[in-house]
Amino acid sequence: MSYEGVTQTGIDYVIEGISSVAERFNPTITQLTVGWDSFQGGVGVQNYLGIILWDHVKSDRDLITGDICAFRYSELGLVECLKAAELNISIGLYPGLSAYAQSATRTHNGFLIMTAALNVNELPNNLTTAVLYDPRKVMVHEYFHAYQQSHVIDLAQKPSNEISEYGPIWFIEGSAEYVSVLISGQKYWKPFETIMRFYQRRIDETLTGFPQLSLENIETHDQKRLLSGEPYEIEMMYYWSAWAVAHAINLSSYHSVLYAYWEDLSVYGPTIAWERNIGMTFEEFYDSFAEFWALDSPTKWFKIAWQINAM
Numbered sequence: 001m002s003y004e005g006v007t008q009t010g011i012d013y014v015i016e017g018i019s020s021v022a023e024r025f026n027p028t029i030t031q032l033t034v035g036w037d038s039f040q041g042g043v044g045v046q047n048y049l050g051i052i053l054w055d056h057v058k059s060d061r062d063l064i065t066g067d068i069c070a071f072r073y074s075e076l077g078l079v080e081c082l083k084a085a086e087l088n089i090s091i092g093l094y095p096g097l098s099a100y101a102q103s104a105t106r107t108h109n110g111f112l113i114m115t116a117a118l119n120v121n122e123l124p125n126n127l128t129t130a131v132l133y134d135p136r137k138v139m140v141h142e143y144f145h146a147y148q149q150s151h152v153i154d155l156a157q158k159p160s161n162e163i164s165e166y167g168p169i170w171f172i173e174g175s176a177e178y179v180s181v182l183i184s185g186q187k188y189w190k191p192f193e194t195i196m197r198f199y200q201r202r203i204d205e206t207l208t209g210f211p212q213l214s215l216e217n218i219e220t221h222d223q224k225r226l227l228s229g230e231p232y233e234i235e236m237m238y239y240w241s242a243w244a245v246a247h248a249i250n251l252s253s254y255h256s257v258l259y260a261y262w263e264d265l266s267v268y269g270p271t272i273a274w275e276r277n278i279g280m281t282f283e284e285f286y287d288s289f290a291e292f293w294a295l296d297s298p299t300k301w302f303k304i305a306w307q308i309n310a311m
């Protein structure tokens, strides 16, 4: 759905981004089939992904909240629904957040991607903004979250001080970011090497200032909240995590990290799913990644360079 302020060019960028990732990552009908009383009479397929493209200055917010209500919150009455939709709007205006995805867990009848503060109409013109705001790349990242979510929609939410039902936060963000960087390279939006080495430089600068940082600090929702607003938030949450995913792929395979792990989640939970697919525990992985990160920059890049051609 697009609203006032979004151009046809913007819509085309979003479609290009979504198609490039949706051709590779799709949930199965079984994963999407749920037996919820409030949803399609007790058994239904959660196969709807709504994407809202809007401009926070020009678009009519009442129109958007009405539309969100029409497809999103099957269990809520109109007043509650509008309140929830207002929240969708206000989260999207959070500074620094370009877009976000929300899961179709219970009480919902569809996955949602909101593009709020992202200008989908134009491609950014320098490396830093291209990495953060290329609408095609951002759409790949957000779609990958919807793909992740489709594997856990029917699982109970874990307490916020534990590793989530998806796995550690760094892996949720890192895999979405990694896939968006990889596809950017493969589709010639921006070279894989350019982005990964840009991330590498930013991480190294960050670690110089904050040498105590570790992936273990980004496992739970509580830790994510602590990280929020810190000067190293983006570098840790996205850049370093994407590199950690590249390292995990080196230790196992594309298939293990980006497909099999997610398929194993509902049966085994994240800890065992990780061990089955990466071949070691999270703790062993952190040690292995620390060892990898101690290598010099060109060697690190050389070790993951093959990945551009492998999926």
Ligand SMILES: [Zn+2]
Pocket: 141, 145, 173, 176
């Ligand atoms: Zn994300």
